[in-house]
Amino acid sequence: MKYVVLVLVFFCKCGLADAFCSLRDPVSQINTLFPSHERHLSLVKKIDNQTRQIVQRKLPNNELHFGELGQHTLYVVSENSKVVGYVHVRSEQSHWGLVEIVWAIDIEYKIIDFVFQRCRSPEKDKLINSNFKSAIVGKSFEQLKLYLDKDGRNGNQQLYDQINIRTDLVNVVLRCALKTLLLTEVVWQAELNSLYE
């Protein structure tokens, strides 16, 4: 019996307070972000305390919410038998609870696009209708980091000079984009590289 328990503990990789039957793939969001894609491939990886320390080192003053730890999925999206990008859902704490954003990333780890999966901020529509998206599309982690203020959490003047909106939701989405690009490289890069070998 003790060996059975040991095997069970070895496989334990829990990262969800709710039962796993509540998991849903972001199917409609992937369709929106990659309208002509043919298929996607899930890669499930664990985001643990070691990853949390890397985030704290590379993005000082940024914490991972407990819901961001545990096992998460990166979707590898293909079109004409060729990988065209990755999709990852990441959440970020805001004044209106967790904001969940579905990110589309290209194979060079740059932002292609994003859609809100869940956002209860009253500023959501204003942000969608602003030119904020064009300021972050095509940017890598290092390029986006140049938009961070000294506090490491808010957008700086360089960003706000480019966009026609000034709201805290901009800072939330910026932090989420940075974490997404960082985590995608740190957690999934080795496995993604093996797809191209």
Place this chain on the structure above:
Amino acid sequence: MLFKHWLVALFLFMFAPPVLADFSDNLRFAIDSSFRLNINDITSVTSRNYFLGMDTHKVFNDGNRDIGYAVAQLYYTKLSDQTPYPFMFSNKNDEQLIIREAHYNILTSRKSLLPNIRLGHFTLPFGLEDSQDTNGRLLDYGHGKNLGTKLDWGILANKVHTNVEYKVSYSLGGKDDPKSKEGSSVFTARVSTLSHLDFGIGLSLYKAKLDQKNRKRVAFDLKYYLYNWGLKSEIAYGKVDDNSGLYWLFELNRRTVNEQWKVYCHYIFDDQHQQKQSEQTFIAGARYTPNNNLDVSVQLNHQLQHPANKKELRLMQMQLRHRF
């Protein structure tokens, strides 16, 4: 009987898909334990439930795309002084190995018009429960009471389209047993707007022969989230044999900014015309999740009105749940 369940679950989980990758790839596994205390204020009886089980989820692929996923949940469940007790137990202190969800899902390609197919033991796709899973929680949308069973063995077709999603299922009506009993069968369907949106509506249909009774039910549900508040409602009309009835559930909930606390209250009106009896129930609950592992919940269930031929119910429940 249990041995047969084990075999079916094992078959669905291990051998149905063409497994090419390492089995632990894309595997989620958790040991889920919980203790529930039920204090009945009317009868002054305090009962306890103990659950210890494994919860698994695995995505299968052929190296290029996801071809399916499996969910398997097996729980040792022990009752202590539980009255009335659920149908799968034989007395108020019984213990059983219970299969909750256990199904394999065949994913069709994105451009195919064919639906995805689910085979196994699944929650019937009906009403609010379909958009929010309450598995293992005190929160409940009355599936077992309203449909005769929460889960059943069968086949389910589903697909998520650009603006709508649907699920249609046919199941055997054996509840925890993968076979039809005395001609039982259950047809359930739900079509809804996309489940992740802040505003959503759904229409559900249900027709069954279950426990030698003919059941029909149609329901309309909606949910709306604004800031940290959520509002949900389900209105249903149904018949059990010749007894028709109207049902209405209203929920108001609120989460804290960091999502560690969630509080909710339900008002439920359940009227059965032919029997000239109606129930009105008020439920208030709270859930505290300080991390991914721990979940503390409390729920108060107070009947405002109850049928003359039934005992009044005033119940306080507390649950401590740990997943690792």
